[in-house]
Amino acid sequence: MQTSITRRSLIHCAGAVALASTAAGLLPKVAHAEAVSSDMYWDLVRHQFIFPDTAIPMNSANLCPAFQAVADKVAELSRLVDYDVSLNNRAQFNDTLADTRSKVAQQIGAAPEEIALVRNTSEANSVITNGLDFKEGDEIVIWDQNHVTNNEAWDIRARRFGLKVVRVSLPRLPENDEQIVELFAKACNDRTKILSFTECSNVSGLKLPAKKLAAMARGKGIHCHVDGAQSWGASVLNLHDIGCDSFSASSHKWFMGPKEVGILYVRNGRAPEIWPNTIGYTGEIKVELDLQNALKFETLGQRDDAAIAALGDTADIHTQIGPQRIEARIKEHASRLKQGLKELGATLVTPEDPAMSGGSWSSTFPNKTRKLSSTRCTRSSALPRPPAAGCDCVRTFIIRRPTYRGLWRASLRCGT
Numbered sequence: 001m002q003t004s005i006t007r008r009s010l011i012h013c014a015g016a017v018a019l020a021s022t023a024a025g026l027l028p029k030v031a032h033a034e035a036v037s038s039d040m041y042w043d044l045v046r047h048q049f050i051f052p053d054t055a056i057p058m059n060s061a062n063l064c065p066a067f068q069a070v071a072d073k074v075a076e077l078s079r080l081v082d083y084d085v086s087l088n089n090r091a092q093f094n095d096t097l098a099d100t101r102s103k104v105a106q107q108i109g110a111a112p113e114e115i116a117l118v119r120n121t122s123e124a125n126s127v128i129t130n131g132l133d134f135k136e137g138d139e140i141v142i143w144d145q146n147h148v149t150n151n152e153a154w155d156i157r158a159r160r161f162g163l164k165v166v167r168v169s170l171p172r173l174p175e176n177d178e179q180i181v182e183l184f185a186k187a188c189n190d191r192t193k194i195l196s197f198t199e200c201s202n203v204s205g206l207k208l209p210a211k212k213l214a215a216m217a218r219g220k221g222i223h224c225h226v227d228g229a230q231s232w233g234a235s236v237l238n239l240h241d242i243g244c245d246s247f248s249a250s251s252h253k254w255f256m257g258p259k260e261v262g263i264l265y266v267r268n269g270r271a272p273e274i275w276p277n278t279i280g281y282t283g284e285i286k287v288e289l290d291l292q293n294a295l296k297f298e299t300l301g302q303r304d305d306a307a308i309a310a311l312g313d314t315a316d317i318h319t320q321i322g323p324q325r326i327e328a329r330i331k332e333h334a335s336r337l338k339q340g341l342k343e344l345g346a347t348l349v350t351p352e353d354p355a356m357s358g359g360s361w362s363s364t365f366p367n368k369t370r371k372l373s374s375t376r377c378t379r380s381s382a383l384p385r386p387p388a389a390g391c392d393c394v395r396t397f398i399i400r401r402p403t404y405r406g407l408w409r410a411s412l413r414c415g416t
């Protein structure tokens with residue numbers, strides 16, 4: 001039976017819902033209404049954010065807007081803490097913390113005790129670069145497209161402890177997963193202690209076969225660390241299935257959650273071999289090194305209880321929309337965007353094959369040395385100069401189809 005929901009009423013309704021901080025309840029109802037087309041559904045999702053209709057959030061893949069309901073929750077709970085900072089009042093957040101950890105863990109195929117809620121990907125990567133024991137001459141294999149926190153961070157570690165960092169370069173368009181795995185495998189030897197790579201590059205947008213690389217590393221007894229900053233919230237994740245030893249990500253990217261919250265996953269059994277970076281007091285955990293799981297990396301002192309609680313709400317919203325649905329939408333939009341850029345004369349740096357890329361993309365224009373990457377596009381305002389390099393990350397699943405025309409035009413202007 002057809003319902004009488006119209007696009008206008010949906011958007012009106014969505015605005016009201018977002019203001020009331022209860023985005024979670026409406027989306028599934030709408031998703032099941034037969035009269036609602038896919039575009040109408042995504043319009044509704046898009047209206048869970050406060051950025052103006054004329055704007056396309058682009059910022060070189062590092063920060064994205066939070067769902068309004070999430071931002072409202074942070075504000076609301078911050079007031080609750082500021083109203084009464086007593087331990088008694090704050091005790092209510094202990095349950096919320098456990099609840100958030102469980103929701104996040106379940107969504108990414110991990111056990112709750114394998115997840116440390118940290119500040120961001122940078123902090124999570126630092127636990128790995130600083131926490132593993134090395135001896136002089138040990139080797140570290142990384143992808144040359146890793147983010148600085150998983151790239152130069154290793155050079156600093158190597159200088160301090162006499163290690164060798166081996167960087168693997170890949171062709172712009174690898175032939176297949178096997179070629180990628182082979183190139184990494186060739187770089188590993190019996191001195192290699194860790195293989196550390198970004199799953200989806202913030203430089204080129206190329207996506208690596210994390211599961212196959214983890215299997216190769218495991219076969220050689222090498223720790224496998226995956227930087228998932230561009231994966232969490234954009235792809236369906238199952239960390240047990242991927243089989244990596246550790247994984248890092250930030251909530252303020254594709255997950256569209258609270259700022260300054262991130263995750264460090266450490267596979268059960270691996271935590272005892274990793275030293276914590278920060279030894280803080282949490283009220284409950286006093287002897288950090290006795291902990292045999294990822295909670296050992298979460299003794300970070302006083303936390304922003306409100307942001308951590310709101311992370312659980314973000315997980316609820318993702319569950320309601322559905323990670324599969326989000327991934328499919330991102331793939332569909334990224335493909336259309338790449339096609340549009342090509343039609344405008346751009347050369348794609350990011351592979352067109354959806355299996356070898358995520359939502360982030362990078363392209364160049366003829367006779368231009370700079371890669372296209374703007375910080376913010378609006379139809380009316382002047383565009384800033386693009387940074388010298390990098391990948392852009394339009395949160396493609398939340399923008400509407402017509403917006404692409406503006407984006408393509410804007411892209412062309414960025415390239416001139």
Ligand SMILES: Cc1ncc(COP(=O)(O)O)c(C=O)c1O
Nearest residue numbers: 061062120121122147202229250
């Ligand atoms: C692949 C990758 N790793 C790590 C980071 C660092 O993330 P954060 O600044 O949230 O710590 C980024 C940021 O854009 C990134 O793209």
